[in-house]
Amino acid sequence: MKIGLFIPCYVDQFYPQVGIATLQLLEKLGLEVNYPLNQTCCGQPMANSGFEYKGENLIKMFEENFQKYQYVIGPSGSCVMHLKEQLSHVKSHLADGVFEICEFLTDILNVKELPSEFxxxxxxxxxxxxxxxxxxxxxxxxxxxxxxKPGTLLKMIKGIQLVDLNRKDECCGFGGTFAVSEEAVSVKMGTDRIRDHELNGAEVITGTDMSCLMHLDGLLKRQKKNIRVMHITEILNGNNEVK
Amino acid sequence: MVSHAKNAEKFTKDLEKVDWHDATLWGARSKRDLAAKSIPEWESLRTLASQIKENVLANLDEYLLEFEKNALLNGAEVFWAKDGEEHNKIVGDLLVKHNINNLVKSKSILTEECHLNQYLEDLGYDVVDTDLGERIIQFAKQPPSHIVTPAIHVKKEEIGELFHQYIGTEKGATDPQYLTEAARGHLREKFLNAEAAITGVNFAIAENGGFVVCTNEGNADMGANLAPIQIACMGIEKLIPKAEHLGVFLRLLARSATGQSITNYTSHFFTPKKNGKLYIVMVDNGRTEQLGREDFRNSLKCIRCGACMNTCPVYRKSGGYSYGYTIPGPIGSVLAPGRDDHEYASLPFASSLCGSCTNVCPVKIDLHDQLYKWRQQIVKNGNVDQSKKWSMQMATYIFEHPKLFRFMGKTARLFMRLSPRFLIYNSLNKWGKSRELPDSPKQSFRDWYINHKIR
Incomplete structure (x- = not known):
């Protein structure tokens, strides 16, 4: 099984620990993983802003970078969804091979246990x-x-206590360029999500997309809240130091 | 040009009101969830409804003629209006022709879309909206902020003030029971004196020429049954082929809108009453154009339940008026650019593309996909800031050149690590107004990978 590791541009630059956790997690599960060195961005920020056509070259670059891999795995539901759509537009064989890490673990690897503690x-x-x-x-x-799927994986982690939320899947208001172009609503949406986690006693907020967590973390730090964010791969990989 | 972001920013300033607005509409969404989950076949009902509407849109010309033919056989008179102006003139002329002095009107978003009230008031008519919410905003001289609950943004204290001013309730009264009873008494007199009643149409049935109006207050029935003349105004997309299809749509409509299993009143109209008249006005007002847009024609399946508004976090936290269009929320943001893609260019961007609207839509309109497609269209038509265009151009160029991307990334991180706070957090940094930026690590993931895995 040849695995190509796709690391979203902002994760590469600002959250290297998430890339590392993703890589280590896959390696622990016995996989041979390579990170093609010339990858940049999937093109989603442009597309969601109305400039989808500007992403044409980026999709070609993605295909070149990953053409030799059977599976491409990335720690982001959002970028992976965008890639799947764009790759299927250009009828690339990679469209069916790109996976978000959690779905890869549950659907392809059928992971039943993880040795981590949190x-x-x-x-x-x-x-x-x-x-x-x-x-x-x-x-x-x-x-x-x-x-x-993410819940199934998290429940394999020893010591973890998952909290129930009042609104279990309401948007945090990140939304890419929306976070800036609709700053006021974005901030209010994020603040309200944090309140829900806070009311239900969460010490850590986790998720499949670092972009949403970056937005929530930005608010948490500004509001001086004692809640931390961690990407789900960090928890699954056994990083149990909460900074 | 409407700026949703600017309007929304104003709305979010009153935190207490935003939270109340958000919680009230979330309540409607929660009731909708319970109702939807009480029916095992819910998802297949949605599919069925979507398919029936698909058929309607594909054969709209034939269904419209079939409906007209059958409505005429029932004794109704049918008018066709190509736009709001024509619609208003038809209604106004009918009122003049019958020497109407007193008229009542039940809720019709179509007439809001056509600005009928303003037109009739300019002719000297006192238009009495009989839906309680509509009456409240009429007193407040405001348009609806939601298509099902038009006064959802008004608090009971404000209603007490309006009622004191217009119908003489006690000053400072806020008890909902007291205020509702006062409104009931006030409207009862209007109903009894009405010579004409204007209603909307929820569903028009091609095979029998009848139509159905759904209300919770019974005000459409009260108006239509007391006044000798009824004028029903409908958009041309309101058709369904057969009466039996009501069994699909009526089950979906109220559950999606408010979580009720059915509206309190579901009234079927066929014929004029004895010595009375029944007029039906069918309005295009941009619908044919929308039908011709392959990417957006699905939006005409809408049955105006308002579920997409109730679930939309942007709508809940920015209020109906921030959209500046008769129909707000996700469906409004898909319909408005079809009328004017310059004026309403900001609406498709008033969404985080979370997709919740698409999931609650009872007729499966791909709302968030359409918002995405409108964004592409709006950019293509040039209705976009130069600055946004340049920044996208620049970002694309950087991402197309991996070495440049890495250099820029490294430089930005260095700058963020070393700069004093005021250089980073200032008026140019909108992200940083209420949020911290992420920490800037010395190493990118790629740097780490080369150090640990390749060397």
Whole structure:
């Protein structure tokens, strides 16, 4: 199984520990993983701003970088969803090979246990593109049999206490350039999500997308709250130091 | 040009009101969830409704003629209006022709869209909206802020003040029971004296020429049954092929809107009353154009339940008026640019693209995908800031050149680590107004990977 590691541009630059956790987690599960060195951005920020056409070259670059891999795995539901859509537009064979890390672990690897420990109260932020786009879990709006891939994985972690939220999958208001172009609403949405986690006693907020967590973390730090954010791969990989 | 972001920023300043608005609408969403989950076949009902509407849109011309033919056989008179102006003139002329002095009107978002009230008031009519919420905002001289609950933004204290001013309730009264009873007494007199009643239409049935109006207050029935003349105004997309299809749509409508299993009153109208008249005005007002837009035609499936507004966190936290269009929220943001993509260019961007709207829509309109597509269209048509265009151009160039990307990333991180706070947190940094930026690590993931895995 040849695995290409896709690390979103902002994770590469600002959250190297998330890339490292993703890589280590996959290696612990016995996989051979390579990180193609010339990757940059999937093109989503431009596309969501109305400039989808500007991403054409970026998708070509993605195909070149990852063409020799059977699976491409990334720690982001949002970027992976965008890649899947764009790759299927250009009829690339990679469209079916790109996976968000949690769905890869549950659906392809069928992971049943993880040796990690994380003795904290954890609130899960269900990022919208992973949730509603990739169906990592059943969205609360739908009358369907419930499934929850990130939750299934987190429940394998020793000592973890998952907290129930009042609104279990409401958007945090990051939304890419929305966070800046609709600053006031974005901040209010994020503040309200934090309040929900706080009211239910979360010590750590985790999720599948560092972008939402970056937004929430920015608010938490400014509001001097004692809640930390961690990407789900950090917890699954056994990083149990909460900074 | 409407700026949703600016309007929203104003709305968010009153935190207490935002929280109340948000909680009230979230309440409607929660009731909708319970109702939807009480029906095992909910998701297949949505699919079915979407397919029926698909058929309607594909054969709209035939269904419209079939409906007209059957409505005429029932004794109704049918008018066609190509836009709001024509619609208003038809209604106004009918009122003049019948020497109407007193008229009542039940809720119709179509007439709001056409600005009928203003037109009739300019002709000298006192238009009495009989839906309680509509009456409240009429007193307040405001348009609706939501299509199902038009006065959802008004608090009971404000209603008490309006009622004191207009219908003589006690000053300072805020008891909902007292205020509602006062409104009931006030409206009862209007109903009894009405010579004409204007209603909307929820569903028009092609096979029998009848139509259905859904209300919770019974005000449409009261108006239509007391006044000798009824004028029903409908958008041309309101058709369904057969009466049996009501079994699909009526089950979806109220559950999606308020979580009720059905509206309190579901009234079927077929014929004029004895010595009375029944007029039906069918309005296009941009619908044919929207039908011709392949990416956006699905928006015409809308049955105006308001579920997308109730679930939309942006709507809940920015209020209906921030959209500056008769129909706010996700569906409004898809419809408005179809009318004027310059004026309403900001609306498709008033969304985090979370997709909750698409999931609650009872007729499965791909709302968030349409918002995404409008963004592409708006940029293509040039309705976008130069500064945004340049920044996107620059970002793309950087991402297309991996070495440059790495250099820029490293430089930015260095700058963020070493600069004094005021250089980073200032009026140019909108992110940093209420949020901290992430820490800037010395090493990128790529740097770490080369050090640990390749060397």
């Amino acid at each position: 003795p904290y109260r954890v609130g899960v932020h269900s990022s919208c593109h992973g949730l509603r786009g990739l169906r990592l879990a059943t969205p609360s709006e739908l009358n369907e049999n419930p499934s929850d």
